[in-house]
Amino acid sequence: MSEAAPEVPLVDLAAQRRRLEGRIEAAVAAVLTHGRFVLGPEVDRFEEQLAGVGGVAHAVGCSSGTDALLLALLAWGAGTGDAVFVPAFTFAATAEVVALVGATPVFVDVRADTFTLDPASLSGAIEWAPGAGLRPVGIIPVDLFGQPADYGEIDDVAAAAGLWVLADAAQSLGATFAGRPVGSLATATATSFFPSKPLGCYGDGGAVLTGDAELAERLRSLRAHGQGTSRFDHVRIGLNARLDTVQAAVLLAKLEIFDDERVRRQAVADRYGERLAGAVTVPSVRSGTTSAWACYTVLTPHRDRLTGALRRARIASAVYYPKPLHHQPAFRRFPTAPQGLPVSERLAGEVLSLPVHPYLDVPTQHRVVDAVWAAVGSAP
Numbered sequence: 001m002s003e004a005a006p007e008v009p010l011v012d013l014a015a016q017r018r019r020l021e022g023r024i025e026a027a028v029a030a031v032l033t034h035g036r037f038v039l040g041p042e043v044d045r046f047e048e049q050l051a052g053v054g055g056v057a058h059a060v061g062c063s064s065g066t067d068a069l070l071l072a073l074l075a076w077g078a079g080t081g082d083a084v085f086v087p088a089f090t091f092a093a094t095a096e097v098v099a100l101v102g103a104t105p106v107f108v109d110v111r112a113d114t115f116t117l118d119p120a121s122l123s124g125a126i127e128w129a130p131g132a133g134l135r136p137v138g139i140i141p142v143d144l145f146g147q148p149a150d151y152g153e154i155d156d157v158a159a160a161a162g163l164w165v166l167a168d169a170a171q172s173l174g175a176t177f178a179g180r181p182v183g184s185l186a187t188a189t190a191t192s193f194f195p196s197k198p199l200g201c202y203g204d205g206g207a208v209l210t211g212d213a214e215l216a217e218r219l220r221s222l223r224a225h226g227q228g229t230s231r232f233d234h235v236r237i238g239l240n241a242r243l244d245t246v247q248a249a250v251l252l253a254k255l256e257i258f259d260d261e262r263v264r265r266q267a268v269a270d271r272y273g274e275r276l277a278g279a280v281t282v283p284s285v286r287s288g289t290t291s292a293w294a295c296y297t298v299l300t301p302h303r304d305r306l307t308g309a310l311r312r313a314r315i316a317s318a319v320y321y322p323k324p325l326h327h328q329p330a331f332r333r334f335p336t337a338p339q340g341l342p343v344s345e346r347l348a349g350e351v352l353s354l355p356v357h358p359y360l361d362v363p364t365q366h367r368v369v370d371a372v373w374a375a376v377g378s379a380p
């Protein structure tokens, strides 16, 4: 091993597990005992509580955040000839599912200050699509790094064009926009329980949240082979995309501390915001909005220097994401907004995510701050 493992990880799942002290093990043991491993009682209980977190009537658990997005697209029947507008600066899953159903992802730029979908770029792309033979059907805003996209302006654009809005909230569960929780901000909201997300399980998991009862029923059918009223009644083409009972049990235990963890992440972000400004560009959260702080992502033109210094100080950091999607080999053939994607391209070269999690103590936060200043700042 040439480099020692970081002493300060990006996310500390071991600290969370120590805090929960056997509660997760007990919850999993209960599932092993009752034996209902697929859509068992913990899944129902978790869905009910999750709907409460999102401020909507329905939550449908599924196998991953990617499948949550896919299920929603299948439920709306997006397909060939349809344009779905997605940011270029996001994780591949956001655009991948659009291509998988045979629709066309159209890449839109993001805003430099919030990293979320730029409504002007979005409007330009929607106007452009029909001329290229594409029928605009929907928008997938991404709540990148935990901050909800600008659903006010996006909803106006969507309503004017008659499009659905599918929130990619894989990173933002627990955040709010204009006093409303993530889950209630779009026609449907997809989230992920990948271990390092704000609410993570011990494997893969996801969910779709919606206020639309009919849509929720379709999603439940789609996640179980297009099931109708009974097990061998198939009313539509679906897939196997269910949430495991064991993962639901883990999530129920973690939900008990979810709100407290959000508050603790906010405190870390507040301290970073005060102390890092000036050394790097710190993230800005729109007024009236809160972030779930899945990542604490700064901008610096000296990223290589900063990354090297943090590594030597044994502090983890990560580049989310090094390449905008329209530059990825898998996505190069898809169209981009007519005004181009200059912000996405610049951000990919300057972003760096620092450790942020509920168990990052104050001395360690100062250690991170000091290392950043030493690498790219003058004196704090």
Ligand SMILES: *Cc1c(COP(=O)(O)O)cnc(C)c1O
Residues within 6 Å of the ligand: 064, 065, 066, 067, 090, 091, 093, 094, 142, 168, 170, 171, 191, 192, 193, 194, 204, 205, 206
């Ligand atoms: C993690 C993530 C996904 C995919 O979630 P999985 O559960 O890993 O499938 C989708 N979109 C964004 C923005 C993500 O960060």
